[in-house]
Amino acid sequence: MPNYRCRRVLCLMFFRLLLLAGVNALVLYLVYRPSHPRFSITSASIITLQPTPSAISTAMQFTLRIRNPNNRASVAYDRLAAAYAAHRGQPITPSVPLLPLV
Structure with missing residues (x-):
């Protein structure tokens, strides 16, 4: 059972990190609004x-x-x-x- 719990915690941490990176990317996109000259x-x-x-x-x-x-x-x-x-x-x-x- 401890092995299952460890995998679950690692997957949740990875998902949270991915979600945080996505939110950061969205905020940067909304602030800078890249556009072509x-x-x-x-x-x-x-x-x-x-x-x-x-x-x-x-x-x-x-x-x-x-x-x-x-x-x-x-x-x-x-x-x-x-x-x-x-x-x-x-x-x-x-x-x-x-x-x-x-």
Whole structure:
């Protein structure tokens, strides 16, 4: 009988620990409400536009606005891969590495 009682106590302790971890996770989720940042382009300008016999060469500048809707937490982007322009799913500019930002 003592072996059965020991197993029961261990199972109850494990269940309580699991329940406590779940409550903590729920409280953290409700406090911080994680959400994805919103990206938008606020301005775009074409600096140069040079037609060539086989293509068009351009130099463009974009201002990207990133808004984090969560006021209680910040997001650090230390390794953003690259940015490129695409039209109908086809890339039209080479990839350019982006600087880290918070």
